Amino acid sequence: MIPVVGYAAKKAKGPLASYSFKRREPLDHDIVIEIQYCGICHSDIHQVRDEWGGSTFPIVPGHEIAGIVSQVGLKVSHYTVGDRVGVGCFVDSCRRCSPCCKGLEQYCVEGCSLTYNGVERDGKTPTQGGYSNKIVVDENYVLRIPDKLPLDRAAPLMCAGITLYSPLKHWKAGPGRKVAIIGFGGLGHMGVKIAHALGAQVTVLSHSLKKLEDAKRMGAHHFYATSDPKTFENLKGYFDLIVNTVSVELDLNQYTNLLALDGTMVIVGLPEKEMSINAFSLINARRSIAGSVIGGIMETQEMLDFCNKNNISCDIELIPIQKVNEAYQRVINSDVRYRFVIDNKSLKE
Numbered sequence: 306m307i308p309v310v311g312y313a314a315k316k317a318k319g320p321l322a323s324y325s326f327k328r329r330e331p332l333d334h335d336i337v338i339e340i341q342y343c344g345i346c347h348s349d350i351h352q353v354r355d356e357w358g359g360s361t362f363p364i365v366p367g368h369e370i371a372g373i374v375s376q377v378g379l380k381v382s383h384y385t386v387g388d389r390v391g392v393g394c395f396v397d398s399c400r401r402c403s404p405c406c407k408g409l410e411q412y413c414v415e416g417c418s419l420t421y422n423g424v425e426r427d428g429k430t431p432t433q434g435g436y437s438n439k440i441v442v443d444e445n446y447v448l449r450i451p452d453k454l455p456l457d458r459a460a461p462l463m464c465a466g467i468t469l470y471s472p473l474k475h476w477k478a479g480p481g482r483k484v485a486i487i488g489f490g491g492l493g494h495m496g497v498k499i500a501h502a503l504g505a506q507v508t509v510l511s512h513s514l515k516k517l518e519d520a521k522r523m524g525a526h527h528f529y530a531t532s533d534p535k536t537f538e539n540l541k542g543y544f545d546l547i548v549n550t551v552s553v554e555l556d557l558n559q560y561t562n563l564l565a566l567d568g569t570m571v572i573v574g575l576p577e578k579e580m581s582i583n584a585f586s587l588i589n590a591r592r593s594i595a596g597s598v599i600g601g602i603m604e605t606q607e608m609l610d611f612c613n614k615n616n617i618s619c620d621i622e623l624i625p626i627q628k629v630n631e632a633y634q635r636v637i638n639s640d641v642r643y644r645f646v647i648d649n650k651s652l653k654e
């Protein structure tokens with residue numbers, strides 16, 4: 306077994322603190338990655354606080370992993386020692402079901418093996434994430450990080466990047482399409498950059514005007530505060546696509562009313578509590594509400610290559626692991642510009 310040092314929460318809502326554990330020796334198709342950077346996703350916070358139910362402890366969060374290959378199994382064919390690689394939200398899946406065969410492993414009917422707070426394919430070995438110095442992953446679930454992308458700013462693409470890229474592509478954000486992003490945080494700022502690069506007209510709906518300048522710099526054409534009731538009057542029936550990235554419950558009816566005929570609101574934010582919908586806000590313009598979760602390995606690689614080509618990476622605040630509990634509080638207060646990334650060198654062996 307490989308000794309690993311990380312940071313874990315021992316119980317729901319507990320603080321994260323130093324934690325030592327072991328990972329498997331690499332099997333034939335595994336690679337060992339020295340983790341250099343790991344992003345802090347709001348999903349880490351939801352799970353550490355057990356807001357979705359069913360979290361298992363101790364929990365080592367982290368699914369926005371960037372690092373360097375340090376060892377490869379005997380049959381590994383795609384990667385060699387020294388390669389720059391990433392790991393996202395899952396580390397395995399059944400590989401047989403229809404979604405898996407289509408490269409949509411995130412929709413595996415048996416459930417994919419989440420990078421942490423999950424279990425391996427044996428159904429019992431707990432997985433632990435990227436707030437740690439090493440990870441062992443099957444090469445089929447690893448991404449190649451293109452050379453032009455700095456590793457620290459690329460780490461959050463593994464979740465925040467693909468979570469917005471996938472629905473923007475699926476619902477055809479592009480020239481002539483009016484796209485709104487609700488919530489300008491880790492996911493939201495990536496949504497603006499990607500939708501802009503795809504050629505769509507991009508609007509941010511944020512709860513205040515504080516982040517307006519940043520959003521414009523990242524490619525937003527318009528920016529409105531949702532605290533201003535006029536926003537909802539002026540933009541009625543305007544958007545073809547709305548992506549909701551907010552981590553708390555919203556009054557969805559207010560937002561569906563902003564959709565044009567046949568428009569779609571895609572929910573990616575995962576608040577603790579349920580949200581309700583009034584049928585009239587949908588039927589009046591044949592509107593749809595949809596959901597989307599991360600993306601498959603093939604599409605995540607496509608997103609990384611797209612970001613490389615378009616000079617897109619995340620705006621980050623780099624922190625040592627010792628600041629992680631403070632960083633969580635700032636994320637909850639919507640006070641991050643725009644993703645915290647842990648410098649894993651700060652983990653002491």
Ligand code: NAP
Binds near residue numbers: 465493641
């Ligand atoms: P984040 O950085 O905290 O961003 C969330 C944004 O929501 C904030 O920046 C803020 O935007 C808005 N917001 C937060 N609290 C609010 C409040 N009380 N009222 C109104 N707006 C509020 O989080 P994230 O990492 O981007 O994640 C966002 C959500 O997506 C989380 O629920 C996360 O679990 C989920 N997620 C889903 C997937 C998926 O595959 N579906 C993947 C990753 C994450 P403004 O300041 O602009 O208003």
Ligand code: ZN
Binds near residue numbers: 349368394
């Ligand atoms: Zn995430």
Ligand code: ZN
Binds near residue numbers: 400412
């Ligand atoms: Zn499957």
